[in-house]
Amino acid sequence: MTDTSSTRPAEGDVRAPRRGVLRRVLRFLPLIAPLLLWAVPCWVLLYGGQHWPLPVTLSGTALSVLGLLGMPVALARGYGGRHQDRAAVLGSVLLGTAWVLFTWSVLLGVVLRLALTAAGAGDGQGRARAVTWAVLGVSAVLLAWGYAEARRVPRVRRVEVPLPRLGGGLDGLRVVLVTDTHYGPLDRARWSARVCETVNALDADVVCHTGDIADGTAERRRAQAEPxxxxxxRYARVYVTGNHEYYSEAQGWVDLMDDLGWEPLRNRHVRVERGGDTLVVAGVDDVTAESSGLAGHRAHLDGALDGAGPDLPVLLLAHQPRFVDRAAAAGVDLQLSGHTHGGQIWPFHFLVRLDQPAVAGLSRHGERTLLYTSRGTGFWGPPFRVFAPSEITLLVLRAAGA
Known part of the structure; x- marks a missing residue:
């Protein structure tokens, strides 16, 4: 079954200022987000008319303050210069927990309270306490389920993709997409091996990894990546860098993937030939590569397509979906991307949508170009996935008239 969605209209002079304002607002989120994430649940659960006994109120408030102060410190120690894995795990768990509590405190704090009031159920304190227990119950269930979803081997998602320029000899070509594995503070070497076993069972012609292999250097995460x-x-294993490679040592990951038998497509392409027909498989560095200051790293689509031939169908690997504007302008047939994680923890996908033209699934951009955005194979940071399941994607390419 194929998910399809229309891309947003091309952004003209009217849309550009709005996006500029949104991005300026988003710059302040790191300052106000931790306060909101902890203060809103604290108010809804403890102070919104419940009148809990004083020890309960004081204990709950103390936990909220510890979360508010401890979360940014742990995240800074874990993902900053110190690279302390235990701190990263603690900070990530606190971040995910706070996000879920915040979301459902807002939703149930409004919706359930209004519903109970409209139904005339209980007095003010009774309704407030019902909201508290509902928020805690829903959050606990979602966090437990979300943890299991994040740690399991992803289900295989099969998508048939029609490419009008694809030659009949390549009809049915099986392309497997793995992306955003994010090997990191939680050791997932066994999970990595099971993912690779699942990929091998798909009898792929081409396997692609579209970046964000890990958080940390290749040397530090090598054991998790080695599977x-x-x-x-059958024909190619290809890889492009994601933005997270540029938070550590991107060239180290390029070298390791080369050592593991993958072909890094750093602004270049390879050809897949079958039945007398050819598919160009191209790749570009992540769009953040140039700003990283790493010599020779940048997203250069003209270089990736140089010598490819204008009449051949092109499959492009680019980590971020927003690269599709350039891909469409160049006449690329299909772009494969990751980066979004499908939002990872609902409803974060609404924020992702402010920065990317697609969050998940297959979408059309321009007259020719299709974009497939994977929800990702692993997870970043909080070890939870809520209403955004991970995936290993099997894309079956179909020729015109097939």
Whole structure:
């Protein structure tokens, strides 16, 4: 089954200022987000008319303050210069927990309270306490389920993609997409091996990894990444960098993937030939590469397509969906991306949508170009996935008239 959605209209002079304002507002989120994430649930659960006994109120407030102060400190120690894995895990768990509590405090704090009031159920304190227990119950269930969803081997998602320029000899070509594995503070070497076993069972012609392999250097995360060397593909195993590679040592990841038998497509392409027809498989560095200051790293689509031939169908690997504007302008047939995680923890996808033209699934951009955005194979930061399941994607390419 194929998910399809229309891309947003091309942004002209009217849309550009709005996006500029949104991005300026988003710059202040790191300052106000922690306060909101902890203060709103604290108020809804403890102070919104419940009149809990004083020890309960004081204990709950103390926990909220500890979360508010401890979360940014742990995240800074874990993902900053110190790279302390235990701190990263603690900060990530606190972040995910706070986000879920915040979301459902807002939703149930308004919706359930209004519903109970309209139904005339209980007095003010009774309704407030009902909201508290509902928020805690829903949050606990979602966090437990979200943790299991994040840690399991992703389900395979099969998508048929029609490409009018694809030659009949390539009809049915099986392309497997893995992305955003994010090997990190939680050791997932066994999970990595099971993911690779699942990929190998798909009998792929081409296997793609569209970046964000890990958080940390290749040397530090090598044990988790090494199972990627066991992945099999009939014609090619190809890889492009994501933005997270540029938070550590991107060239180290390029070198390691090369050592593991993958072909890093750093602004270049390879050809897949079958039945007398050819598919160009191209790749570009992530759009953040140039600002990283790493010599020779930048997203250069003209270089990736140089010598490809204007009449050949092109499959492009680009980590971020927003690269699709350039891909469409160049006449690319299909772009494969990740980066969004499908929002990872609902309803974060609404914020992702402010920065990216697609969050998940297959979408059309321009007259020719299709974009497939994966929800990602792993997870970043909070070890939770809520209403945004991870995936290993099997894309079956179909020729015109097939």
């Amino acid at each position: 990627l060397g066991t992945v099999r593909a």
